[in-house]
Amino acid sequence: MFDALSERFERLGSSLRSRGRLSDADLDDALGEVRAALLEADVELGVVRGFLDAVRERLGGAALSQSLSPGQQVIKAVHEQLVEVLGGSAMKVTYASRPPTVVLLAGLQGAGKTTTAAKLAAWFKQQGRQPYLIAADLQRPAAVEQLRVLGRQVGVDVFSEATSPVEVVRRGVAEATRLGRDVVILDTAGRLSIDAALMDEVRAISAVANPHYTFLVIDAVTGQDAVQTARAFHEALALTGIIVTKLDYDARGGAVLSARGVVGRPVVFASTGEKMADFDLFHPDRMASRILGMGDVLSLIEQAERTMDPNVVADSAGRMLSGTFTLDDFLAQLNQVRKMGSLGGLMKLVPGVTKEMRSAANNVDEGELNRVEAIIRSMTARERREPNVIDGSRRTRIAKGSGTNVVAVNQLLKQFGEMKKMMRQMGSGAGPSLPGGMGKMASMAARAGTLRGEQLPPGFEALGAGMSAGTPAPRGGAKNKKKKGGRVTPPKQR
Amino acid sequence: MNIALIVVAVLLVLGAGVVVRRRRRRSLAIASAPRVAMPTLLVNEITPRPTLLDDTPTLHQRLGSSRGVFERVRSLGGSGALSDGQLDVVEEVLLRSDVGLSTTTRVLDQLRVEGAPDGVAPAVRRLLLASFAGDRSVRSAASVGFVPVWLFVGVNGVGKTTTIGKLARRQVDEGRSVVLAAGDTFRAAAADQLEEWATRTGADIVRAAEGADPGSVVHDALGRAAARGADIVLADTAGRRSNNTNLLDELSKVRRVADRAPGQVVETFLVLDATTGQNALSQAREFLAAATVTGIVLTKLDGTARGGIVVAIERELAIPVKFIGVGEGVDDLLAFDPVAFVDSLLDA
Numbered sequence: 001m002f003d004a005l006s007e008r009f010e011r012l013g014s015s016l017r018s019r020g021r022l023s024d025a026d027l028d029d030a031l032g033e034v035r036a037a038l039l040e041a042d043v044e045l046g047v048v049r050g051f052l053d054a055v056r057e058r059l060g061g062a063a064l065s066q067s068l069s070p071g072q073q074v075i076k077a078v079h080e081q082l083v084e085v086l087g088g089s090a091m092k093v094t095y096a097s098r099p100p101t102v103v104l105l106a107g108l109q110g111a112g113k114t115t116t117a118a119k120l121a122a123w124f125k126q127q128g129r130q131p132y133l134i135a136a137d138l139q140r141p142a143a144v145e146q147l148r149v150l151g152r153q154v155g156v157d158v159f160s161e162a163t164s165p166v167e168v169v170r171r172g173v174a175e176a177t178r179l180g181r182d183v184v185i186l187d188t189a190g191r192l193s194i195d196a197a198l199m200d201e202v203r204a205i206s207a208v209a210n211p212h213y214t215f216l217v218i219d220a221v222t223g224q225d226a227v228q229t230a231r232a233f234h235e236a237l238a239l240t241g242i243i244v245t246k247l248d249y250d251a252r253g254g255a256v257l258s259a260r261g262v263v264g265r266p267v268v269f270a271s272t273g274e275k276m277a278d279f280d281l282f283h284p285d286r287m288a289s290r291i292l293g294m295g296d297v298l299s300l301i302e303q304a305e306r307t308m309d310p311n312v313v314a315d316s317a318g319r320m321l322s323g324t325f326t327l328d329d330f331l332a333q334l335n336q337v338r339k340m341g342s343l344g345g346l347m348k349l350v351p352g353v354t355k356e357m358r359s360a361a362n363n364v365d366e367g368e369l370n371r372v373e374a375i376i377r378s379m380t381a382r383e384r385r386e387p388n389v390i391d392g393s394r395r396t397r398i399a400k401g402s403g404t405n406v407v408a409v410n411q412l413l414k415q416f417g418e419m420k421k422m423m424r425q426m427g428s429g430a431g432p433s434l435p436g437g438m439g440k441m442a443s444m445a446a447r448a449g450t451l452r453g454e455q456l457p458p459g460f461e462a463l464g465a466g467m468s469a470g471t472p473a474p475r476g477g478a479k480n481k482k483k484k485g486g487r488v489t490p491p492k493q494r
Numbered sequence: 495m496n497i498a499l500i501v502v503a504v505l506l507v508l509g510a511g512v513v514v515r516r517r518r519r520r521s522l523a524i525a526s527a528p529r530v531a532m533p534t535l536l537v538n539e540i541t542p543r544p545t546l547l548d549d550t551p552t553l554h555q556r557l558g559s560s561r562g563v564f565e566r567v568r569s570l571g572g573s574g575a576l577s578d579g580q581l582d583v584v585e586e587v588l589l590r591s592d593v594g595l596s597t598t599t600r601v602l603d604q605l606r607v608e609g610a611p612d613g614v615a616p617a618v619r620r621l622l623l624a625s626f627a628g629d630r631s632v633r634s635a636a637s638v639g640f641v642p643v644w645l646f647v648g649v650n651g652v653g654k655t656t657t658i659g660k661l662a663r664r665q666v667d668e669g670r671s672v673v674l675a676a677g678d679t680f681r682a683a684a685a686d687q688l689e690e691w692a693t694r695t696g697a698d699i700v701r702a703a704e705g706a707d708p709g710s711v712v713h714d715a716l717g718r719a720a721a722r723g724a725d726i727v728l729a730d731t732a733g734r735r736s737n738n739t740n741l742l743d744e745l746s747k748v749r750r751v752a753d754r755a756p757g758q759v760v761e762t763f764l765v766l767d768a769t770t771g772q773n774a775l776s777q778a779r780e781f782l783a784a785a786t787v788t789g790i791v792l793t794k795l796d797g798t799a800r801g802g803i804v805v806a807i808e809r810e811l812a813i814p815v816k817f818i819g820v821g822e823g824v825d826d827l828l829a830f831d832p833v834a835f836v837d838s839l840l841d842a
Contacts (some may be wrong), residue, residue: 038597057700109794109822110651110767112561138820141690142683149704150684192797219651223592223771225799246650251773274650274680291700 014262019234026176027354030074031056041291042254044227047261055081063369079288085257087266088282093127093213102173104207105219105243106214106233109190112245115141116217116271117187118150119279120243123269124183135160136205139189145185154276164191165201169209180247186211193232203236213240215268218269222255228476229313242269244282246271253293288397311334323424327416338369374402375412387413458493498743530641554631575609582672591802591839592771597625612773619836625805628814633727633787634665634762640758641719643712645749648765649777650733653793653819655684657765658728660819660827662731666695669688670725675706675715676701677748680732688707688730694824698724708732708744709751727757731823749785764813768801778807792830793819795838802839 031052038048041360058077095101105113121131133151137143144160151158157179159172167458169186176184186209191198206214212236216230233239241262244256245272256267278481289334316329376384378401384392390398390413399406512828526770566809581602588598601621606778610617613645636642646654646660657800665672674697678684684703691837712729734741753759764787765775792801795818804815817829 013775039589040772042773043590045589070808108769108797110653122675142686145686145801146683153682169611192794194798219767219769221649221770221773223767223796223799223803224590225592228798246735248738255771329696480636 012088013395019190027056027059027069027074033073037292038254038257039248041093041252042221042223042226043291044224044254044257044258044261047227048260051081051085051257053169054085061191077293079292082257082288082291083284084289086260087282093268094213095129095182097181100173100176101182101213102182102184102186103213103215103219104188104206104209104211104237105217106188106237107190108219108229111141111190111217111219112271113190113217114187115274116243116245116269117147117185118154118156118306119271119276120269121151121183122154122187122276123279124185125154125350127185131156131183132176132179133158134169134170134176134184134186136165136168136172137187137189138162138168140164143187143189150276160252166204166208169205174208184209194243199232199236202316206237213417215239215241215243216259216263217243217245218255219260220244220251220253220255222258224258226255226258227262230262234263234265239263239265241265243267243269243271245271247271247290253287254291256287257291267340285384288460309336320423325374325423327379328381330375330416330419331384334372371402371404371408375399375404375409378402386415399430411418418475427451503727504717506595524601531711533699569651576605576614580614581605581664584614587840588618588674588802589649590709592620593802594772594775594806597806605674610815615840618701618840622805622836622839623832625809626814626836628667628808628812630814632816634670635764636758636760639756641716641724641727641837643716643752643757645727645729645752645759645762645785646765646791647733647762647781648733649735649785650681652733652767652770654765654766655687655691655735656822657763657791657793657817657819658688658730660824661726661817662691663695663696663824664827665726665728666697671722672697672836673715673719673722673724673727674699675712675727675729677711677730678732679704679706679708679711684730684732693775699724705835709748712748712757713753713754714755715755716752725734730777736777742784745784761789761816762787763789763791764815766801766804766807767794768792769799770801770803772803773800774803775806778813782811782813787813789816790817791817791827796820796826799837800839804835805839 006234028397032044034036034055035048037050038051039045039425050349055074055077059074105120107113108432114135115132121133124131133156136148137147138160144158147160148158159175161168161171163171165188171187186205186463188202188205189198193199193203194459216233216237216239218226218229221373222229229240230242242256242265244253244259244267260267265285267287270280270282271277272280310321316325316333317324319329320333356416370468375398375473378398379390383398390409395406398408497659517715574593584605585598585602588601589595591602601618604621605614605617608617634642634644646658648654654783655678662672672695674692676685676688676699678688679702682704685704689699689701691697698718700711700718702711703713708731712727715727715729727842729748731745731748734745736742749759749762751757762779762785764781764785766777770777778787788814790804792804792808792815795801807813808815815835818828818835819828820826820828
């Protein structure tokens with residue numbers, strides 16, 4: 001549904017790709033597409049306007065690059081501006097000299113404050129701190145109980161009592177001090193920014209707790225309202241930062257930019273899933289790529305690290321590149337990937353994947369993957385190691401054993417053969433001659449490796465780094481070649 | 495394009511990435527092992543950055559009046575073709591209500607073609623109302639011998655449990671006996687929250703331990719409802735992102751269980767948060783496919799958010815909005831009224 005900005009530019013026609021300089025009309029067209037992309041990603045209209053002005057200024061003053069097409073220069077300027085507005089590099093969290101460091105969480109109902117409180121506690125614990133949770137949401141039924149359960153999960157004590165939120169916080173902080181805890185996290189009730197009584201209450205809580213950090217917890221899928229909410233909470237509480245939640249891979253997260261634009265404080269943490277581990281410091285460069293729909297390969301890799309068994313992956317990745325990949329490895333990898341979620345969703349995070357590949361991945365249904373698994377499991381150990389021994393009668397047996405037919409078995413074997421060939425080529429550095437979309441991907445990755453972030457957004461750079469480190473040969477070779485050539489051909493999107 | 499190639503594409507990136515990062519981490523771990531005590535607070539971190547909005551006046555200021563935008567739209571020209579300025583105001587109003595770019599563009603195109611002979615506001619209202627043509631009746635009766643089931647689905651934090659509480663109250667007030675099925679066995683204390691609502695409203699509740707199979711909870715609730723001759727079962731489900739295939743499959747299963755005798759699913763409500771932007775459309779699309787959604791409950795309309803995305807949802811997916819939530823109180827749930835809703839969209 002959402003197209004990457006580069007795809008939008010392609011629709012504008014060739015003027016942005018071929019011509020040496022950017023005419024005013026081209027720029028207007030390009031910025032019109034940027035505007036549409038931002039609005040579809042839920043960035044607030046006023047923020048979009050200010051943003052486009054800034055990009056226009058950036059492009060006006062910049063010397064025109066020799067190596068980039070006008071379209072790419074616009075993308076680069078947009079990306080840089082996004083990263084700048086989102087807060088440069090990730091923020092460092094520091095601690096009070098006289099503990100405890102008090103952290104107050106506030107936000108609308110359903111933004112994810114209680115879950116965030118527990119995740120934050122787990123994060124501080126991981127940093128070697130001794131966090132303490134205070135459940136001051138006495139409004140929502142069972143909110144305290146929810147935090148207690150989550151607290152048990154992450155091994156952090158939870159304080160609460162049935163008095164008033166202000167009183168709970170007062171006594172909770174005192175208790176934390178008595179216990180010698182050095183970080184205190186306050187979970188407050190969700191409230192609407194226009195509910196004067198509840199906003200007064202959270203102000204009172206803030207006055208009592210005197211927090212070192214006050215974070216607005218905001219849902220990544222929030223629409224235009226993000227600005228109203230952020231402004232109201234900022235006026236009431238003087239926020240120190242923003243925590244964005246539910247930043248799963250189908251949320252574009254324009255709300256982050258809106259809130260950031262209004263509050264003028266950094267986005268500090270991002271929560272990316274339901275598990276306690278799905279929480280980390282916020283990375284502006286990744287977010288920029290995400291808002292522009294350019295893929296977010298670092299998040300993908302991190303997600304892989306969390307859900308996959310690293311040993312299985314590393315083993316078979318190594319065999320993959322050395323060309324000794326077996327059907328057993330393939331099955332193991334397939335199952336690792338399936339743990340991470342739908343293929344379609346995963347492909348969205350991979351930069352440079354063509355629309356066709358994406359829709360193909362979307363159309364892969366679980367049944368098909370189950371059939372692949374059944375076929376491989378119907379083979380003997382030797383057949384999996386050496387698929388060449390599979391003759392006609394073995395095929396018939398495998399088809400029967402897996403409840404499929406010989407055609408399906410043939411297809412799988414053929415695909416596996418192609419795949420192996422491809423991987424061998426990648427391992428030996430002959431990327432660009434690969435068939436189909438993979439060839440494009442491999443060559444793109446090789447080129448991205450040569451660019452090393454000079455001209456391309458971080459998604460591409462990361463992909464290049466990931467790929468080239470696994471395959472050292474093409475990187476070095478390609479780098480020298482391309483650098484001498486002077487002009488670098490950008491990776492093609494389709 | 496075949497699967498194997500796609501899988502391998504993903505694998506190559508992931509495998510290589512994981513390996514690289516593990517190596518890098520190993521070297522990093524050595525480099526950054528001793529952690530020095532942190533300085534006090536983050537004072538130097540809070541360098542005030544230029545905000546984007548400082549020099550962007552609010553809509554009202556920009557229009558030079560304290561009147562609502564709707565009035566502004568209303569006061570715009572009254573005959574035939576619209577000026578660019580008028581179209582800009584319409585665009586701004588719609589975009590700021592989360593109506594979305596494609597619907598807004600469509601409305602503007604139609605305005606350009608049709609003009610606005612009786613004023614801009616009535617024209618816009620008419621165009622938007624055309625999207626709300628669906629049947630909004632709520633089915634609460636099942637076939638003879640079956641227990642009617644309302645199933646509630648949606649992403650995390652939209653207010654499913656609260657909505658069930660409010661609807662349970664309505665049903666109880668109408669003299670019907672209600673069984674709640676605490677099908678959210680994932681979120682900590684979700685069943686406790688629903689139980690609290692059961693106590694408040696006088697409904698019966700069936701719950702199981704955390705992590706239990708939600709289908710079995712629904713099944714048990716149906717059994718109890720049938721045994722006691724209850725009039726309706728309201729079934730909660732765990733919030734789930736609309737992109738998680740496994741969880742959506744689980745939801746399909748819960749729906750199948752709920753639709754098996756003695757149960758009959760008569761309504762599947764997708765609960766949507768009015769503060770949600772364009773993502774609500776993909777939520778609606780995914781849940782429609784997974785659970786055959788028959789109606790939308792739009793919650794949190796008492797805030798500053800307008801929930802304009804439901805215009806696109808009704809138009810593109812034909813899922814009618816049936817209820818709106820306007821507060822946390824037990825009675826803060828209203829039947830959806832398209833005219834009032836469209837007016838609130840325009841009156842930013």
